[in-house]
Amino acid sequence: QKEVEQDPGPLSVPEGAIVSLNCTYSNSAFQYFMWYRQYSRKGPELLMYTYSSGNKEDGRFTAQVDKSSKYISLFIRDSQPSDSATYLCAMSGNNAGNMLTFGGGTRLMVKP
Amino acid sequence: GAGVSQSPRYKVAKRGQDVALRCDPISGHVSLFWYQQALGQGPEFLTYFQNEAQLDKSGLPSDRFFAERPEGSVSTLKIQRTQQEDSAVYLCASSLARRGAFTDTQYFGPGTRLTVL
Numbered sequence: 001q002k003e004v005e006q007d008p009g010p011l012s013v014p015e016g017a018i019v020s021l022n023c024t025y026s027n028s029a030f031q032y033f034m035w036y037r038q039y040s041r042k043g044p045e046l047l048m049y050t051y052s053s054g055n056k057e058d059g060r061f062t063a064q065v066d067k068s069s070k071y072i073s074l075f076i077r078d079s080q081p082s083d084s085a086t087y088l089c090a091m092s093g094n095n096a097g098n099m100l101t102f103g104g105g106t107r108l109m110v111k112p
Numbered sequence: 113g114a115g116v117s118q119s120p121r122y123k124v125a126k127r128g129q130d131v132a133l134r135c136d137p138i139s140g141h142v143s144l145f146w147y148q149q150a151l152g153q154g155p156e157f158l159t160y161f162q163n164e165a166q167l168d169k170s171g172l173p174s175d176r177f178f179a180e181r182p183e184g185s186v187s188t189l190k191i192q193r194t195q196q197e198d199s200a201v202y203l204c205a206s207s208l209a210r211r212g213a214f215t216d217t218q219y220f221g222p223g224t225r226l227t228v229l
Contacts, residue, residue: 042222043203046219099171101157103154
């Protein structure tokens, strides 16, 4: 079993829909939680990061962390076709270098 | 102001050949990471440098994999005697963050897509 689990999708939604993406994890040492977006043949780019439990909002994106349930979510409001990409959750603890442990990614398609 | 760059972008190797993948991090970034991303999977950690020191190589899958960063900037990931299971995208990331301090983002390059025939 992987440390971080993520539904691979694909998830197909109409433009304007609210999208919910989530990950579960098993390592209670994780303290930092991130969401990356990866377009085809590109490197991941950071969307959101959260320290410990709680919510964080940035424009159309909201990240939630529930450490008691070992569950994190990313919500995208008013989804756009340009949001079509693979979304990767990533986590790190206070380990040396803060290397990231990624989920497998969820492929999102927003249809016009 | 350029981001992380990697070369070559695509590499095709015959099984048994040696390959070298290059990463140019963002200028001034202390930390440098290598990740391996298999098709349809998330990236997996390979190794980490702080300046020229390789502080963690626990993710390297075998002794055929070797990474260096001799002057604390450019890094090279070398794979000897490539095997088909080495086919993947190799991502490099850099950050300002020093050891134990999550003070900055890891910025990723576009990756090198390695195909071993």
